[in-house]
Structure formats: structure tokens, C-alpha cells
Amino acid sequence: xxxxxxxxxxxxxxxxxxxxxxxxxxxxxxxxxxxxxxxxxxxxxxxxxxxxxxxxxxxxxxxxxxxxxxxxxxxxxxxxxxxxxxxxxxxxxxxxxxxxxxxxxxxxxxxxxxxxxxxxxxxxxxxxxxxxxxxxxxxxxxxxxxxxxxxxxxxxxx
Ligand code: HEC
Ligand code: HEC
Numbered sequence: 816x817x818x819x820x821x822x823x824x825x826x827x828x829x830x831x832x833x834x835x836x837x838x839x840x841x842x843x844x845x846x847x848x849x850x851x852x853x854x855x856x857x858x859x860x861x862x863x864x865x866x867x868x869x870x871x872x873x874x875x876x877x878x879x880x881x882x883x884x885x886x887x888x889x890x891x892x893x894x895x896x897x898x899x900x901x902x903x904x905x906x907x908x909x910x911x912x913x914x915x916x917x918x919x920x921x922x923x924x925x926x927x928x929x930x931x932x933x934x935x936x937x938x939x940x941x942x943x944x945x946x947x948x949x950x951x952x953x954x955x956x957x958x959x960x961x962x963x964x965x966x967x968x969x970x971x972x973x
Contacts, residue, residue: 839970839971839972839973840912840915840970840971840973841911841912841969841970841971842862842864842912842969842970842971843864843910843912843969844969845860845862845863845899846899847895847896847899849892849895849896849899850863850896850899850900852892853886853888853892853896854896857884857886858957858958859958859959859960859966859967860967861929862903862912862969863899863900863901863902863903863904863905863908864903864904864905864908864910864912864913864916865905865912865916865929865932865934865935866900866904866905866916866926866927866929866932867904867905867906867907867917867920868901868904868906868907869925870904870925870926870927871897871900871901871904872897872901873925873927874900874927875893875896875897875900878893882927905917905920905932906920912969915934916932916934918933918934919933919934919937920932920933928957929957930956930957935956938973939956947962948962959971
């Protein structure tokens, strides 16, 4: 009897997981220690798959003037970070996240912003986003964690 109850409980749990509205978009964990150490002080550590190679090269070119902040780091860490970001960029890596984020990039001018990437615009250009933005009083679109609680773990639910 006890086992029977347990089986029912497990079945119910499995079904509620299956009936979630849609699968979350996920990113593989960031495997560079340097990136995790140096790029998460002021905002979440962004995933390399969100921007193309050319954008990361541009961002890493001058960290002393990084969106109005001084984010300078030593040369060794810098080259390790650049290598990781470029190797895992949206137009270089071949996982599901990268394939999604490189769609529509075309020959767009270099952007240093994730919030101007075609994938970001496509997913946030709607009333659901605007409502959440107002309700939570979010200050920057790049504050992914404000709306996606598990963003740093690479999980973006819609
Ligand atoms: C000293 C603080 C600081 C550090 C350290 C820092 N950043 Fe930033 N970063 C900022 C600020 C400020 C912005 C602009 C945020 C905004 O407009 O909301 C930003 C924005 C960004 C954006 C654009 C996000 C968007 O779509 O608007 C990227 C990409 C980025 N940073 C990457 C990095 C990387 C890679 C590193 C590590 C090498 C790093 N950051 C370290 C302060 C920092
Ligand atoms: C003000 C709240 C808000 C902020 C800030 C925000 N998002 Fe979103 N995001 C949403 C909402 C709402 C949706 C669902 C939109 C839809 O599907 O119509 C969404 C959807 C997504 C999706 C698609 C999920 C799926 O399963 O299809 C991704 C990926 C995503 N956001 C990434 C980001 C990233 C990366 C950032 C930060 C650079 C960010 N979001 C910042 C509210 C936000």
C-alpha cells in the first residue's frame, strides 16, 4: 500500500513537470574560471553564446572604458577570457543556445549589447515583457536576473 502511494506521487510529479507551458531555454555552464571570477562583479556573468565572435573581440578590446565603467584586468586573465568567449561565441559554438542566438545576425554592425541581439529583441518585444518591466520596476534590460531568477544557472523560462 505504501509503495503504491509512492508510485502515484512520483507519477503526479512527473506529469506536472511535463505539463509546463514550454521548455526553458538553457545555456551550458560557463567553464572558464577567469570569466566567472572577473565578469560577475557588476552584473550577471553573461553567456558567451549570446554574442558573436566580433562582439566579444570588441568588448575585450578596451575594458578600461566598459559601458562607462573601468573593468580593467591583468593581461593573462584578459587573454584567457577572450579565448573562452570567442570559442563559445554564438557564431562559433555549435550547441542549441548558440544556434538560436546567431539567427538573424547577418552582417549586422558589431553590437556590444546582448539586448540588441536579434534573439533578445524577438523574445522581449511584447506586452508580456512590458508588463513585467513595469511591475518589477526593472532598471535595465540587461538585468536578466530581475525577471529570470535562474538566469545565472543558464535557465530562461518564458
Ligand atoms: C566594474 C563593473 C563591471 C565589470 C567588472 C564588468 N562589467 Fe560588463 N557591464 C558593466 C556595466 C555598467 C554595463 C552596462 C549595464 C547596463 O547598461 O545596464 C555592462 C554591460 C555589459 C554587457 C552588455 C549587456 C547588455 O546587453 O546591455 C556585456 C556583454 C558585458 N558587460 C560583458 C562583460 C564581460 C565579458 C566582463 C568581464 C571581462 C564584464 N562585463 C565585466 C560593468 C561591468
Ligand atoms: C523585465 C523582465 C525581463 C528582463 C529584464 C529580461 N527578460 Fe527575458 N523574458 C521576459 C519575458 C516576459 C519573456 C517571455 C516572452 C515571450 O515568450 O513572449 C522572456 C523570454 C526570454 C527568453 C526565451 C525563453 C524561452 O523559453 O523561449 C530568453 C532566452 C530570454 N528571455 C533571455 C533574456 C536575457 C538574456 C536577458 C538579459 C540580457 C533577459 N531575458 C532579460 C522578461 C525579461
